[in-house]
Amino acid sequence: MNTKFLTGVLAAAVLSLGVAAASAQNPPIKLENVAELSGPGATVGTNWKNGIDLAIAEINAKGGILGRKVEVNHADSQSNPGVARSLFQKAIDANPYALLGPGYSGSVKVTASLAEAAGLAQVMGGEAAELTMAGHKNLVRTSFGQQSSMPKIAKYIAEEVKAQAVAVVWVNNDFGKGGRDMITKELAARNVKIVADLSTEAGQADFAADVVKIKNAKADVAFIYLNEEESARILKELHGQNVKIPLIGETTLLGQKVIELAGVAANGVKGHVGLTTDAPVPAVQEFRKRFQAKYNYVPDHNGIKGYLSVYMIKAATEKMGKVDAKALPAALHNITITPDKEPGILMEVTVDEKGDLDRMSFLGEVVDGKQVIKQVLPKLK
Amino acid sequence: MESLLYLVLAGLMTGAIYALVAIGFTLLWQTSQTINFAQGEFAMLPAFFMLVALNLKLPLWLAILLGVGVSILLLGLAFKRLLVDPMLRHGVLPLAIATMALAIFLKESVKEFYSAEAQRFPSLFPEQKVDVGGAMISIQSIGVFLVAIAAVVALQLFLSRTRTGRSMQAVAQNPTVARILGVPVERMILLTFAINAALVALASALVTPIYLAKFSNGEVLGMAAFVAAIVGGFNQIRGAIAGGFLLGIVDNIAAAYVSTQYRAAIPLLILIVVIMVRPQGLLGRAEERTV
Amino acid sequence: MTLQRLAVPGAILAGIIALALAPYGLKNYGISILGLWAVTTIAAIGLNLTLGYAGQVSLAQGAFVGIGAYATAILMAKGVPFGATLLLSGLLCFAIGWLLGYPALRVQHHYLAFVTLAFATLAFLVFRNEQWLTGGIYGISGIRRPVILGWNTAPERAYFHFCLIMLVLVSGFVWWIVRSPWGRAFLALRENPVRAASLGVDTRRYTLMAFAIGAGIGGVAGALYAPLVTYIDPVPFALSFSLNLLLMVIVGGGGYFFGPFVGAMIAVLLPEWLRFAQGLYLVAYAAAVMVLLVFWPSGIMGILDRLLRPADPNQGAAR
Numbered sequence: 008m009n010t011k012f013l014t015g016v017l018a019a020a021v022l023s024l025g026v027a028a029a030s031a032q033n034p035p036i037k038l039e040n041v042a043e044l045s046g047p048g049a050t051v052g053t054n055w056k057n058g059i060d061l062a063i064a065e066i067n068a069k070g071g072i073l074g075r076k077v078e079v080n081h082a083d084s085q086s087n088p089g090v091a092r093s094l095f096q097k098a099i100d101a102n103p104y105a106l107l108g109p110g111y112s113g114s115v116k117v118t119a120s121l122a123e124a125a126g127l128a129q130v131m132g133g134e135a136a137e138l139t140m141a142g143h144k145n146l147v148r149t150s151f152g153q154q155s156s157m158p159k160i161a162k163y164i165a166e167e168v169k170a171q172a173v174a175v176v177w178v179n180n181d182f183g184k185g186g187r188d189m190i191t192k193e194l195a196a197r198n199v200k201i202v203a204d205l206s207t208e209a210g211q212a213d214f215a216a217d218v219v220k221i222k223n224a225k226a227d228v229a230f231i232y233l234n235e236e237e238s239a240r241i242l243k244e245l246h247g248q249n250v251k252i253p254l255i256g257e258t259t260l261l262g263q264k265v266i267e268l269a270g271v272a273a274n275g276v277k278g279h280v281g282l283t284t285d286a287p288v289p290a291v292q293e294f295r296k297r298f299q300a301k302y303n304y305v306p307d308h309n310g311i312k313g314y315l316s317v318y319m320i321k322a323a324t325e326k327m328g329k330v331d332a333k334a335l336p337a338a339l340h341n342i343t344i345t346p347d348k349e350p351g352i353l354m355e356v357t358v359d360e361k362g363d364l365d366r367m368s369f370l371g372e373v374v375d376g377k378q379v380i381k382q383v384l385p386k387l388k
Numbered sequence: 389m390e391s392l393l394y395l396v397l398a399g400l401m402t403g404a405i406y407a408l409v410a411i412g413f414t415l416l417w418q419t420s421q422t423i424n425f426a427q428g429e430f431a432m433l434p435a436f437f438m439l440v441a442l443n444l445k446l447p448l449w450l451a452i453l454l455g456v457g458v459s460i461l462l463l464g465l466a467f468k469r470l471l472v473d474p475m476l477r478h479g480v481l482p483l484a485i486a487t488m489a490l491a492i493f494l495k496e497s498v499k500e501f502y503s504a505e506a507q508r509f510p511s512l513f514p515e516q517k518v519d520v521g522g523a524m525i526s527i528q529s530i531g532v533f534l535v536a537i538a539a540v541v542a543l544q545l546f547l548s549r550t551r552t553g554r555s556m557q558a559v560a561q562n563p564t565v566a567r568i569l570g571v572p573v574e575r576m577i578l579l580t581f582a583i584n585a586a587l588v589a590l591a592s593a594l595v596t597p598i599y600l601a602k603f604s605n606g607e608v609l610g611m612a613a614f615v616a617a618i619v620g621g622f623n624q625i626r627g628a629i630a631g632g633f634l635l636g637i638v639d640n641i642a643a644a645y646v647s648t649q650y651r652a653a654i655p656l657l658i659l660i661v662v663i664m665v666r667p668q669g670l671l672g673r674a675e676e677r678t679v
Numbered sequence: 680m681t682l683q684r685l686a687v688p689g690a691i692l693a694g695i696i697a698l699a700l701a702p703y704g705l706k707n708y709g710i711s712i713l714g715l716w717a718v719t720t721i722a723a724i725g726l727n728l729t730l731g732y733a734g735q736v737s738l739a740q741g742a743f744v745g746i747g748a749y750a751t752a753i754l755m756a757k758g759v760p761f762g763a764t765l766l767l768s769g770l771l772c773f774a775i776g777w778l779l780g781y782p783a784l785r786v787q788h789h790y791l792a793f794v795t796l797a798f799a800t801l802a803f804l805v806f807r808n809e810q811w812l813t814g815g816i817y818g819i820s821g822i823r824r825p826v827i828l829g830w831n832t833a834p835e836r837a838y839f840h841f842c843l844i845m846l847v848l849v850s851g852f853v854w855w856i857v858r859s860p861w862g863r864a865f866l867a868l869r870e871n872p873v874r875a876a877s878l879g880v881d882t883r884r885y886t887l888m889a890f891a892i893g894a895g896i897g898g899v900a901g902a903l904y905a906p907l908v909t910y911i912d913p914v915p916f917a918l919s920f921s922l923n924l925l926l927m928v929i930v931g932g933g934g935y936f937f938g939p940f941v942g943a944m945i946a947v948l949l950p951e952w953l954r955f956a957q958g959l960y961l962v963a964y965a966a967a968v969m970v971l972l973v974f975w976p977s978g979i980m981g982i983l984d985r986l987l988r989p990a991d992p993n994q995g996a997a998r
Binding site: 475499611649 | 730734782783792796800925962969
Binding site: 207217223240303307 | 391394399402496499504506508517524526598599600602603604605607608639641643644648649651
């Protein structure tokens with residue numbers, strides 16, 4: 008016992024000496040994060056921030072990036088693009104290695120040009136399709152844009168479920184509206200009719216009216232694109248009203264949290280599963296355990312996105328073999344990161360020349376309160 | 389028709405909760421001119437007190453009891469003594485603004501010290517559905533409805549049948565006369581705050597299994613209570629009850645038959661129309677005070 | 680007040696010069712924060728006129744800023760010159776304020792607060808839902824900063840100077856109003872409406888006027904906000920912004936001319952000052968506001984006023 012303790016102390020002392028020596032030669036790599044830590048996006052931003060902190064703690068425990076420690080500074084955009092823009096300017100003034108965030112697409116839109124003008128990489132959480140279409144050379148996603156995920160779902164609805172008439176239920180915010188517009192376009196392209204187009208409010212509790220409309224519209228399929236809590240509530244209501252049509256969703260609807268909240272009402276739900284802690288990949292499951300141990304809750308996909316943002320920067324930097332802020336944006340594009348080289352990336356990912364991602368995803372179904380993967384959708388390239 | 393019945397029944401369940409929160413809102417206004425902008429947060433917070441107790445492995449009934457008790461202490465007595473009493477002499481407006489700050493304080497504290505994530509909350513009632521005239525209604529909703537109604541009836545009985553209750557009403561109607569008649573005005577006002585805290589804590593325990601416990605719940609509930617109280621009649625308990633039910637039903641009807649994108653707008657439009665046409669509210673008395 | 684009258688002209692001039700020079704010592708972030716402060720202050724000045732001088736609670740000032748911002752963004756995209764959009768934004772909000780206040784003030788005073796609360800939320804829904812007009816949740820991006828009489832305000836520093844000029848103009852306008860017969864009528868209204876009415880002041884018209892002018896100034900703030908951020912979406916103009924503006928006015932000191940300047944400064948710079956508190960800064964802010972209101976309901980300007988006045992006769996001893 009005593010000897011063990013002594014060895015531990017000694018090891019720690021040596022380690023910290025070593026670290027101190029290393030950091031004396033190499034100043035830390037500074038990252039600046041601007042995210043929605045309060046306001047309507049608080050849950051998004053808090054997950055994103057926690058993911059970043061976890062990744063940095065892990066990286067530093069293993070000696071940092073190219074022997075240099077990583078530091079991050081978090082700033083709260085208050086879910087307000089105007090504030091995000093100011094804070095981004097501040098982040099750039101601090102001369103960081105790279106910029107992280109924001110998560111709201113609107114806030115990404117106002118900040119991307121600032122990052123571009125400064126020549127700094129911006130690794131962000133926004134999912135709106137248009138973000139990577141504006142041609143910013145510095146912008147990189149951490150998840151599928153809606154232009155990558157929605158075609159997969161539309162194809163599934165049209166070809167596998169063979170639906171003719173679809174009810175679309177969406178949450179009327181930045182996230183939900185983007186998804187709704189994209190799925191509407193993709194379904195129309197496959198000659199599937201949208202018979203009910205139901206906007207809901209974030210925080211809505213009573214879904215009786217929406218369920219009535221789904222029922223009366225005689226839809227073959229309901230596509231549900233809401234946040235976790237609202238997903239669970241509408242599933243419960245649909246279940247209670249004996250709505251038997253297939254319920255299809257994207258990532259959140261099949262998530263563990265929704266299953267936990269909705270109980271039996273989640274059984275039979277099908278859909279596409281992108282980035283989620285439920286992915287049947289051991290590395291992702293391990294990540295989930297570590298996250299839960301540190302923060303005492305199961306992260307949503309924004310937590311994984313924050314985590315991955317740091318590891319993407321790490322992988323790109325190590326590929327360059329130097330810490331060069333100006334070269335980082337280019338290094339983050341046209342890169343494939345594999346878990347055998349960088350375990351922190353969890354799943355193999357390819358970033359294309361526009362900053363869009365390609366990654367394996369899944370088609371799943373909830374069976375007896377568990378998400379079951381029915382089909383693996385491989386990377387496109 | 390079947391779906392209309394279902395919409396109305398579902399609206400009544402939600403409306404019962406709105407009514408519980410709105411009653412407290414009008415009580416505070418009547419007895420101490422307090423416009424409580426933190427009322428929604430008051431209905432969000434007790435669920436977290438109860439969650440803390442549940443995390444200590446206490447049974448649900450005890451957790452709810454403790455939650456109600458802590459709420460009466462903090463949201464009733466402490467709120468009255470620490471914020472309302474020192475603010476009241478400054479007038480209605482500074483106090484209303486102080487409650488806005490209190491709302492931010494409570495919301496952000498829960499987010500920072502508990503969690504930004506929605507938390508599951510156990511229900512007092514089973515979730516099975518029963519057939520009511522062709523509409524499927526869950527036992528949980530019926531339970532919520534009945535408990536809320538029981539609370540309202542009990543409150544009405546208390547106010548009209550007991551000496552203390554009648555004293556409270558006297559204070560609400562005219563504190564000066566009540567004081568001359570020997571009513572302990574201060575004690576009665578304090579009691580109102582305690583009752584408000586108990587009502588919101590009850591609402592919290594009833595609604596959180598459906599809403600899930602989340603720091604932002606107060607925004608929706610507070611707005612609903614506010615609209616319900618004004619539409620029904622700001623100075624009458626029965627006004628708040630009617631307003632709550634009306635709002636619950638209108639929410640659903642509007643979303644089903646008018647517009648989903650503007651579902652939140654209909655109650656607000658009703659509010660504006662009521663203020664223009666019948667400012668004392670649907671069931672309210674015209675206030676004598678003109679200024 | 681005597682002290683103010685004595686020192687005010689010099690202090691104001693020094694303040695304006697200091698503000699005009701401030702951007703030269705600051706990086707882009709500092710300048711953009713100053714710009715945000717100037718625009719927020721203008722919005723708060725409008726609300727202070729309604730609230731502090733005429734005693735009316737408006738919970739829709741943020742919505743008026745939004746209407747002004749959208750009007751400017753939409754009209755500029757149609758090629759209307761900025762000078763005209765600025766004016767139109769102000770007039771539009773003045774007109775809407777008048778129409779909104781009319782029915783509310785017909786009945787009872789605190790009903791204006793309720794109507795404006797509903798209006799603020801309705802305005803947000805219109806911004807979000809009417810995509811053909813406002814761009815919906817996606818908002819309007821690429822709002823250009825104007826060229827004013829040959830002066831290109833695109834650089835951060837130039838646009839801040841433009842906002843500062845507007846702030847000075849708006850302040851001057853309000854300064855004049857408050858000292859005009861109108862302003863004295865507003866004050867009479869706040870202090871004792873019954874007496875004001877008995878003295879022949881048409882209370883309803885003046886109250887309405889105060890509210891509508893406040894709304895119009897909010898519209899001007901919005902017109903300046905859109906090119907400042909270059910992008911607008913509905914989220915910043917939700918009800919919470921209106922509530923925050925109200926807090927700013929009260930914290931700064933309702934009814935004090937410089938209250939909005941101080942209140943807006945605290946709100947804009949607060950996250951900066953409370954950086955050490957990290958996520959807790961909003962908790963700390965809310966707690967501080969409550970403590971302030973309990974002990975000094977007249978706000979920070981009220982404290983300053985009280986601190987300075989007794990110090991006036993024997994300055995040496997106070998120092």
